[in-house]
Amino acid sequence: MDHPFDAIVVGAGGAGLWAALELAREGVNTAVLTKLYPTRSHTGTAQGGVCAALGNLEEDHWEWHMFDTVKGGDYLVDQDAAEILAREAIETVIELEHMGLPFNRTPDGKIDQRRFGGHTSNYGEGPVRRACFAADRTGHMILQTLYQQCIKHGVKFFDEFQVVDLLFEGDPAKGGRAAGVVAHRLADGQLHTFRAKAVLLSTGGFGRMFRITSNAHSLTGDGVALCYRHGIPIQDMEFFQFHPTGIVGIGILLSEAARGEGGTLLNDKGERFMANYAPKLMELAPRDMVSRAMYQEIRAGRGIGGKDYLYLDVRHLGRKVIEEKLPDITDFARIYQGVEPLKEPVPVQPTAHYAMGGIPTNVFSEVVRDDKGTVVPGLFAAGECACVSVHGANRLGTNSLVDLLVFGRRAGRQMARYAAKVERPQPIANAVEPMRADLDAIRGREASGESVAVIRKELQDVMMDNVGVYRDATLLTAALAKVKELKARNQKVAIADRGSVFNTELLEAQELGYLLDLAHVTVAAALARTESRGAHSREDYPERDDKKWLKHSLAYQGKDGPTLRYKDVSITTFQPKPRTY
Amino acid sequence: MLFRYRGSEGMVAWAFHRISGIAIWAFVLLHVLDIYLAGGDPKVYDDLLSFYASPIGRVLEVLLGAALLYHALNGIRILLMDFWPRLTAYHKQIWYVNWGIFVLAGIPAAIIILKPIFGA
Amino acid sequence: MDVNLRILRFDPEAAPLAGSPPKPHWVEYKVSVDPMDRVLDLLIKVKAEQDGSLSFRRSCGHGICGSDAMLINGRNRLACRIRVDQLGKKISVAPLPGLPVVKDLIVEMSGFFGKYRSVKPYLINDQPEPERERRQSPQDRARFDDTTKCILCAACTSSCPSFWARPEYVGPAAIVQAHRFIFDSRDEGAAERLEILADEDGVWRCRTIFNCVEACPRGINITRAILEVSSAIVGRRG
Amino acid sequence: MSLYSRSGRPRPQSGGFELAAWYYMRLSGVALFVLALIHFSVMHFVFDPSQQNANWIFTTRWNSLLLRSFDWLFLAMVLSHAFLGIRTVTMDYLRGGRRTLVLMGLYLVGIIVFVMGTMVVLTVKIPGA
Numbered sequence A: 001m002d003h004p005f006d007a008i009v010v011g012a013g014g015a016g017l018w019a020a021l022e023l024a025r026e027g028v029n030t031a032v033l034t035k036l037y038p039t040r041s042h043t044g045t046a047q048g049g050v051c052a053a054l055g056n057l058e059e060d061h062w063e064w065h066m067f068d069t070v071k072g073g074d075y076l077v078d079q080d081a082a083e084i085l086a087r088e089a090i091e092t093v094i095e096l097e098h099m100g101l102p103f104n105r106t107p108d109g110k111i112d113q114r115r116f117g118g119h120t121s122n123y124g125e126g127p128v129r130r131a132c133f134a135a136d137r138t139g140h141m142i143l144q145t146l147y148q149q150c151i152k153h154g155v156k157f158f159d160e161f162q163v164v165d166l167l168f169e170g171d172p173a174k175g176g177r178a179a180g181v182v183a184h185r186l187a188d189g190q191l192h193t194f195r196a197k198a199v200l201l202s203t204g205g206f207g208r209m210f211r212i213t214s215n216a217h218s219l220t221g222d223g224v225a226l227c228y229r230h231g232i233p234i235q236d237m238e239f240f241q242f243h244p245t246g247i248v249g250i251g252i253l254l255s256e257a258a259r260g261e262g263g264t265l266l267n268d269k270g271e272r273f274m275a276n277y278a279p280k281l282m283e284l285a286p287r288d289m290v291s292r293a294m295y296q297e298i299r300a301g302r303g304i305g306g307k308d309y310l311y312l313d314v315r316h317l318g319r320k321v322i323e324e325k326l327p328d329i330t331d332f333a334r335i336y337q338g339v340e341p342l343k344e345p346v347p348v349q350p351t352a353h354y355a356m357g358g359i360p361t362n363v364f365s366e367v368v369r370d371d372k373g374t375v376v377p378g379l380f381a382a383g384e385c386a387c388v389s390v391h392g393a394n395r396l397g398t399n400s401l402v403d404l405l406v407f408g409r410r411a412g413r414q415m416a417r418y419a420a421k422v423e424r425p426q427p428i429a430n431a432v433e434p435m436r437a438d439l440d441a442i443r444g445r446e447a448s449g450e451s452v453a454v455i456r457k458e459l460q461d462v463m464m465d466n467v468g469v470y471r472d473a474t475l476l477t478a479a480l481a482k483v484k485e486l487k488a489r490n491q492k493v494a495i496a497d498r499g500s501v502f503n504t505e506l507l508e509a510q511e512l513g514y515l516l517d518l519a520h521v522t523v524a525a526a527l528a529r530t531e532s533r534g535a536h537s538r539e540d541y542p543e544r545d546d547k548k549w550l551k552h553s554l555a556y557q558g559k560d561g562p563t564l565r566y567k568d569v570s571i572t573t574f575q576p577k578p579r580t581y
Numbered sequence B: 001m002l003f004r005y006r007g008s009e010g011m012v013a014w015a016f017h018r019i020s021g022i023a024i025w026a027f028v029l030l031h032v033l034d035i036y037l038a039g040g041d042p043k044v045y046d047d048l049l050s051f052y053a054s055p056i057g058r059v060l061e062v063l064l065g066a067a068l069l070y071h072a073l074n075g076i077r078i079l080l081m082d083f084w085p086r087l088t089a090y091h092k093q094i095w096y097v098n099w100g101i102f103v104l105a106g107i108p109a110a111i112i113i114l115k116p117i118f119g120a
Numbered sequence C: 001m002d003v004n005l006r007i008l009r010f011d012p013e014a015a016p017l018a019g020s021p022p023k024p025h026w027v028e029y030k031v032s033v034d035p036m037d038r039v040l041d042l043l044i045k046v047k048a049e050q051d052g053s054l055s056f057r058r059s060c061g062h063g064i065c066g067s068d069a070m071l072i073n074g075r076n077r078l079a080c081r082i083r084v085d086q087l088g089k090k091i092s093v094a095p096l097p098g099l100p101v102v103k104d105l106i107v108e109m110s111g112f113f114g115k116y117r118s119v120k121p122y123l124i125n126d127q128p129e130p131e132r133e134r135r136q137s138p139q140d141r142a143r144f145d146d147t148t149k150c151i152l153c154a155a156c157t158s159s160c161p162s163f164w165a166r167p168e169y170v171g172p173a174a175i176v177q178a179h180r181f182i183f184d185s186r187d188e189g190a191a192e193r194l195e196i197l198a199d200e201d202g203v204w205r206c207r208t209i210f211n212c213v214e215a216c217p218r219g220i221n222i223t224r225a226i227l228e229v230s231s232a233i234v235g236r237r238g
Numbered sequence D: 001m002s003l004y005s006r007s008g009r010p011r012p013q014s015g016g017f018e019l020a021a022w023y024y025m026r027l028s029g030v031a032l033f034v035l036a037l038i039h040f041s042v043m044h045f046v047f048d049p050s051q052q053n054a055n056w057i058f059t060t061r062w063n064s065l066l067l068r069s070f071d072w073l074f075l076a077m078v079l080s081h082a083f084l085g086i087r088t089v090t091m092d093y094l095r096g097g098r099r100t101l102v103l104m105g106l107y108l109v110g111i112i113v114f115v116m117g118t119m120v121v122l123t124v125k126i127p128g129a
């Protein structure tokens, strides 16, 4: 079936929904496609807050927010984008409030704000209250509020449609423009084409390539991998954030809000070890630093009971704070660990959390395909799958939600402008055929091949063990070989389900393919970057090397693996300095 | 589904309320009918009353009384919550209190009604 | 530890048996697990190791997205939030009751979301927007806090005997969502929503059965919310 | 199942009667709590059925207008409450033509029973009076 629209949004997380809302307000005929129901997007799990320099409780300025973002990202941040992020954070948060988002309130009725890792006053002096929040379900409320507004404005949703291919008029690597997408309808297995002038990818992250992750099962990097397969480069993939406080063994996140409210990290001896690593900000140092500190404690044998985890302690905050401001994470500790945070410290370990890298875009959320900023006409990306580079080498807590709001909104507005200018693409003959052949091949294969689960597990293990918080050439080389091997084996992956209704196994096979591609790029880019910056820590190259490496990586799909190129970082205001807290 | 789902107090309370309501309704229908028939003729009415006084009649009366008492008490439970929604947090407690009252009021009543069967 | 996992499976595309359309049937699996595993882990395990065609929805894996509500040991719960040690060695899993089954544990949700949409689940306020935030006191904010937690998992609506009896009933989830706005001091659409909820299939269908409250993975006092809405309707009409 | 989600359920019609019924169930419930329990107590253990006969009824009980009114009020309450209740149950479990049929039947029976009851309570002559 062919569906003509003017704009298509792929993914209904925070970024996609806001873009759709802008498009609907502009009267652009828009379809939102999502492989889940919109309210199940991963934005809903974000807990801690969304930063905006409102200054509701103490003095704050967007310039400070911009500085923290740049420094937090270890100066790999594009500063023009960071400026937009910090400025527009304020108006987008206010707009969200106007849309009905139930923020917590100060006694005089303003939006309440709390402290968060890496966010400081006066260019690094001390923690500042900048994160606006709704208990510890800020992301849930953002997702709900945006979905509500989309309903109000009559946005058309195609729920449980998994996009499996992108359509272009011509070759996007050579100037071809976006023309739509191919989607697999889960309910009956049919392939549909959606034709449009402007296509937005907002498919979220891909933490599922790691064994221990805070990410949803559905976060498999679909949009990013599809771009890569069409010759569009992907940027900064070596930077993957590990969040310090995941539940041991399963990775479910205990938000930084716990530390923002005053929770502490303890080692086996009961010491607040962060004093030795970041004396000024302590537990509220940026995540890459805290995660590294935790690894070092564990290596030095100061993990709890000598094991590979540490304690997060919130007992001293008292019942009222814990129950009112941190209800969900208290609940997680109870359910998933059987630990009562009011009485005991909670065992935690770093968990794979956030992809700084992704589809390169400019500040209008337009996808760019080279180091000169050449735009792929009609193709847009926003949210975690995109890389405008406001997060550089390490994202600050809460800045992802800001990113969704600011650049989701910009994407919608730019798409509306673009759609008003151009003609709708003509139907593309046999658009669904390559994908149909692909899917039929997997489905038709003898069940003797390897299963999706086996290959996925091996991938997650090697990524976790070799491409985690600390990396070096030996680990990465081994990982590269392993990923290549898995990719070869994946050519013969077989599934048991032959049906077309909700063939979830078939879709998991697709998703595994995406993960393998992205893992390949991640490993290759990490191996190439011979320095330590932000979330990328090479033990064989422990120093940051601005001379050689103050640049973004761009990975293009080559014959047998990614080809790497580089592009400059935009530096407008803050010159790189050593990063201490 | 009604029988497969493992509901707790609230579901049982509702099921009993519904069943008792229907049972009392059925009785009231018969009751109006029998009184109507008896209305013209005192003899029929006396026969009817002697049925109520018979052992079977008394047992049925106790069942009717139990249904009525349960329905009445649970009806009040529902009413309380309807008019003070915050009481919903205690719906189970109210339900147990109801059973307390049910037993306290019901057993003596049942004894009084049933006693004549045993010739006292 | 080994558990006996029974799953009510349904394949809509199975060849018809003796001319009758395919029917749901129980299949038993032996799975070895850790007592701290969640039922979702078991399902994933069965899919990985025993039968890849087993279908169920899941995403976040920690009780926030609302994908994997199902009937587990006779009650509606999220598979990712209930541990094996809370259930014992015999575990039965079936799709949410009262909703049409599409395949295995997957039910048709469009009716559920349709009802959600029908209660105007968005802030209605046509006043000009102030420059900064609309002020709201912490007390006013607390008034509807409970109902902001809803993740639209449908555990409540599909546990409600009143809904099983009458699928037209708008259901607890939609009322919860309406409550979230009716009692928001910034909202001006209460009258419209109360009007919608006052009809035959609105709040009156609730018979205070409390299955919804027991089922809600977010611990929302749903019945209270429903009765507050009924009271508001009664109050408004005099 | 439509391809994409758009509108909700059809717009509801009149909420007035359901509201009234809901409210009335509650009000009559309160009244019945008093009336029914008194009635049952009086008839079943304050006076044992064995002590009662038609004569007793007509001479003692229905000899006062007040008591007659009380019983009539009770009758009206019980019947309206019970029939509204049964109506709810019917509407829960039946649909379409059968529902309409049964409801019509119920209303009819309700009216007949009410008339019969009223005739007994209000019009029966006290024998010999």
Ligand SMILES: Cc1cc2nc3c(=O)[nH]c(=O)nc-3n(C[C@H](O)[C@H](O)[C@H](O)COP(=O)(O)OP(=O)(O)OC[C@H]3O[C@@H](n4cnc5c(N)ncnc54)[C@H](O)[C@@H]3O)c2cc1C
Binding pocket: A010, A011, A012, A013, A014, A015, A016, A033, A034, A035, A036, A037, A038, A040, A041, A042, A043, A044, A045, A046, A047, A048, A049, A050, A138, A139, A161, A162, A163, A164, A202, A203, A204, A205, A214, A215, A216, A218, A219, A222, A223, A253, A255, A353, A354, A382, A383, A384, A385, A397, A398, A399, A400, A401, A402, A404
């Ligand atoms: C546990 C946790 C806590 C977090 N807490 C915070 C926080 O406090 N503050 C903060 O700023 N950030 C936080 N983050 C990060 C932030 O939540 C995410 O980066 C952000 O929500 C991503 O949003 P998104 O719109 O890009 O995508 P998502 O919300 O992930 O949505 C992706 C959408 O794309 C759809 N999709 C994907 N693939 C396809 C396909 N092939 N076809 C069709 N649709 C597809 C999905 O269905 C979904 O609708 C947290 C992240 C996690 C995991």
Ligand code: HEM
Binding pocket: B017, B018, B020, B021, B022, B024, B025, B028, B068, B071, B072, B073, B075, B076, B078, B079, C206, C207, C208, D025, D026, D028, D029, D030, D032, D033, D034, D036, D037, D078, D079, D081, D082, D084, D085, D086, D088, D089
């Ligand atoms: C004695 C005091 C009584 C009280 C306090 C009372 C209260 C109530 C209430 C509040 C309801 C509504 C329940 C709901 O909507 O969930 C109800 C329902 C009902 N009542 Fe009563 N009632 C009483 C007596 C009676 C009597 C005497 C009868 C029968 C003649 C009766 C028959 C019914 C029926 C059939 C229902 C419907 C049940 C249902 O919807 O599940 N009630 N009652």
Ligand code: SF4
Binding pocket: C066, C149, C150, C151, C152, C153, C154, C155, C156, C157, C172, C173, C176, C212, C215, C216, C217, C218, C219, C220, C222
């Ligand atoms: S109210 Fe609770 S059970 Fe119902 S949909 Fe919302 S979260 Fe799920």
Ligand code: F3S
Binding pocket: C159, C160, C161, C162, C163, C171, C172, C205, C206, C207, C208, C209, C210, C211, C212, C213, C222, C223, C226
């Ligand atoms: S289970 Fe149903 S009847 Fe009411 S209290 Fe809950 S909605």
Ligand code: FES
Binding pocket: C057, C058, C059, C060, C061, C062, C063, C064, C065, C066, C067, C068, C069, C078, C079, C080, C081
């Ligand atoms: S998987 Fe998200 S709620 Fe269970």
